Amino acid sequence: MIYDKHIFICTNQRAADVPRKSCGEAHGMGIVEAFKNKLKDLDLPIKLRAQKSGCLDICDFGQTVVIYPEGVFYVGVELNDVDEIIEEHIINNRIVERLKLENVRAKRAQ
Ligand code: FES
Numbered sequence: 001m002i003y004d005k006h007i008f009i010c011t012n013q014r015a016a017d018v019p020r021k022s023c024g025e026a027h028g029m030g031i032v033e034a035f036k037n038k039l040k041d042l043d044l045p046i047k048l049r050a051q052k053s054g055c056l057d058i059c060d061f062g063q064t065v066v067i068y069p070e071g072v073f074y075v076g077v078e079l080n081d082v083d084e085i086i087e088e089h090i091i092n093n094r095i096v097e098r099l100k101l102e103n104v105r106a107k108r109a110q
Contacts, residue, residue, distance in 0.1 A: 003048060003068075004047045004048065005046065005048050005068070006048075006051075006067070006068045006069070007050040007051070007065060007067050007090075008051060008052075008056070008067075008068075009031050009035060009053060009064075009065050010024070010028055010052075010053050010054070010055060010063065010065070011023060012055040013025060013028070020060075021059050022055070023055075023062075027079060028052065031082065034082040035082055035086070038082060038083065038086055039086065039090075046090075053066075056073070058075060058101060061076055061101065061104055061105070062075055062076035063077040067085075067089055067090075070095075072089070074099040075100075075101050084096055
C-alpha cells in the first residue's frame with residue numbers, strides 16, 4: 001500500500017440542466033483544498049494523499065468523501081467538518097459516525 005490514508009473527495013459537476021445533484025455544485029473543490037491545506041499544516045508522520053475524484057455514485061446524500069484503507073464513505077460533508085474528519089479518522093483512527101453513509105442513510109429512513 002502506498003498511502004496510510006488515501007482520501008478521495010468528489011468534485012463531480014453535472015451540467016446545469018441535469019436534475020441530479022452533484023458534489024461539485026456545492027463546494028467539492030473547497031473541501032479538497034481544505035483537506036490539502038490542513039494536512040500540509042499538520043505535517044503528520046504518515047503517508048497521506050487527499051485528492052479530487054469523479055462521482056462516487058451516492059450523490060443524493062450531499063458532498064461525498066471516501067477514505068481508504070477503511071473504505072468509509074462520509075456524506076453531507078461541509079467545510080467545517082474537515083477538521084473533525086482529520087482529527088478523528090486520520091489522526092485517531094476513529095470513524096466520524098454522524099457523517100458515515102450507513103448512519104445517515106438509516107437516519108433518513110426513519
Ligand atoms: S456527484 Fe458526488 S457522489 Fe455523485
